Amino acid sequence: MSQRSTSPLSRSTVRRTLQRFWGVTRTQPLIVFLSVFSSAGYIFLLTFANTYVMALIVDRVQAGPVAGDQVFEVFGPYILALVLVNLVGQILSKLQDYTVYKLEIAGNYHLARLCFDTLSNQSMTFHTSRFGGSLVSQTSRFMSGYTGLVDVTVYSLIPTITSVVCTVAALAPVVPTFTVILVCIMVVYIAFVWLMYKRIMPLSAATSAAQNKLSGVLSDAVTNILAVKTCGREDFERDLFDAADRAARDAETVSMHAMMQRNFTTSGLIVITMAVVSVFVAGGNAWFGISAGSLVMIFTYTYNLTMRLNYVSSMMQRINHALGDAAEMTRVLDEPRLVADDPDAPELKVTEGAIDFEHLSFAYRDAAAGESVFDDLTLHVAAGQRVGLVGKSGSGKTTLTKLLLRLDDVQGGRVLVDGQDVSRCTQQSLRRQVAYVPQEALLFHRSIRENIAYG
Numbered sequence: 001m002s003q004r005s006t007s008p009l010s011r012s013t014v015r016r017t018l019q020r021f022w023g024v025t026r027t028q029p030l031i032v033f034l035s036v037f038s039s040a041g042y043i044f045l046l047t048f049a050n051t052y053v054m055a056l057i058v059d060r061v062q063a064g065p066v067a068g069d070q071v072f073e074v075f076g077p078y079i080l081a082l083v084l085v086n087l088v089g090q091i092l093s094k095l096q097d098y099t100v101y102k103l104e105i106a107g108n109y110h111l112a113r114l115c116f117d118t119l120s121n122q123s124m125t126f127h128t129s130r131f132g133g134s135l136v137s138q139t140s141r142f143m144s145g146y147t148g149l150v151d152v153t154v155y156s157l158i159p160t161i162t163s164v165v166c167t168v169a170a171l172a173p174v175v176p177t178f179t180v181i182l183v184c185i186m187v188v189y190i191a192f193v194w195l196m197y198k199r200i201m202p203l204s205a206a207t208s209a210a211q212n213k214l215s216g217v218l219s220d221a222v223t224n225i226l227a228v229k230t231c232g233r234e235d236f237e238r239d240l241f242d243a244a245d246r247a248a249r250d251a252e253t254v255s256m257h258a259m260m261q262r263n264f265t266t267s268g269l270i271v272i273t274m275a276v277v278s279v280f281v282a283g284g285n286a287w288f289g290i291s292a293g294s295l296v297m298i299f300t301y302t303y304n305l306t307m308r309l310n311y312v313s314s315m316m317q318r319i320n321h322a323l324g325d326a327a328e329m330t331r332v333l334d335e336p337r338l339v340a341d342d343p344d345a346p347e348l349k350v351t352e353g354a355i356d357f358e359h360l361s362f363a364y365r366d367a368a369a370g371e372s373v374f375d376d377l378t379l380h381v382a383a384g385q386r387v388g389l390v391g392k393s394g395s396g397k398t399t400l401t402k403l404l405l406r407l408d409d410v411q412g413g414r415v416l417v418d419g420q421d422v423s424r425c426t427q428q429s430l431r432r433q434v435a436y437v438p439q440e441a442l443l444f445h446r447s448i449r450e451n452i453a454y455g
Contacts, residue, residue, distance in 0.1 A: 038099060045089035046089040056078060059291050103154075
């Protein structure tokens with residue numbers, strides 16, 4: 001068995017991954033709307049409205065002393081506003097969690113079915129050229145990629161966008177000069193993160209590919225453990241696993257170095273931002289006559305924004321990781337079916353059981369040019385007749401039975417059952433009419449009764 005190589009994460013793969021993820025997400029339009037609304041509202045209320053009300057309280061305190069018996073009369077509306085803001089904010093926070101759970105549960109359900117249907121309907125040529133363990137790992141990573149992308153969108157991306165918009169809108173009327181400087185720093189920050197994102201994306205894909213290869217090597221050895229032990233090949237298999245393990249470690253190390261370089265640079269930009277805001281807070285009252293409450297608001301809004309921007313670095317890392325995890329299964333889902341039913345294919349009707357191979361031509365897809373298994377083979381098996389195929393290994397005995405079962409499609413000629421071309425009938429109706437006993441023992445991890453009754 002050969003394992004296909006994985007190309008770097010391309011734009012088309014990213015686009016197709018996002019299209020598939022959006023395809024399952026848009027089946028829940030109300031939940032999507034509530035997730036966006038709750039995420040934006042949660043940040044607006046608990047970060048901005050809270051601070052704004054507190055700034056009003058500071059300004060009122062600065063305006064003059066308040067007698068003890070007038071505290072609730074003067075500050076009562078502010079206290080009530082703070083309570084309401086926090087109450088609604090916490091409700092939106094829990095709504096945010098609920099919508100994330102709903103999206104992930106529904107999305108993973110549909111994605112799991114999509115992967116299963118695709119893999120179960122692919123040809124044997126497709127499966128024999130891949131590790132079964134890798135396909136299982138790719139399916140799991142595809143679903144975890146969706147979960148990761150939903151998490152980062154709802155918990156990081158939407159709150160960050162909300163923070164940027166609200167900060168600029170709140171500070172522009174108060175300190176326009178500072179707001180312009182802040183916007184310029186944000187543009188530089190986002191541009192740098194985007195450039196690093198484009199660099200790190202293929203590294204994340206390479207890391208996921210190496211981890212999938214590692215899972216495939218492990219699965220291959222465990223699945224064939226009897227052959228490994230009876231041939232005394234434990235050391236050989238350990239060397240194969242060690243090579244795959246080292247490749248995964250090296251890929252993760254390269255990705256880590258790139259991410260650390262990005263993190264150090266983004267941290268420097270945040271330090272610059274906090275230095276600028278410190279100057280404005282210190283001199284805001286002297287230079288611009290800004291009130292104490294407004295200075296508290298400026299500092300708090302800017303600090304919260306820098307924390308959000310600090311998350312942008314890890315947010316892009318998580319997006320890279322999610323898209324890298326999903327990339328290989330996206331390519332699998334995009335592959336055409338090598339053996340596919342016609343849209344209006346009828347079911348096979350067997351009355352006698354006569355089999356005909358007419359002018360059959362077949363070559364494996366990875367065979368050398370001019371190398372074929374069959375070339376213009378014609379064979380008639382009458383109904384009720386027993387036929388034994390004899391020949392050396394590799395002469396095509398098993399291949400002929402697989403073409404009858406349509407596990408592969410012929411390149412020339414036809415396979416007929418009672419005069420019906422099997423390529424024009426549904427695959428399931430064909431295989432339900434054939435009792436096939438393979439050379440190797442095949443058992444599901446189920447009860448003996450279920451295994452015996454399976455066919």
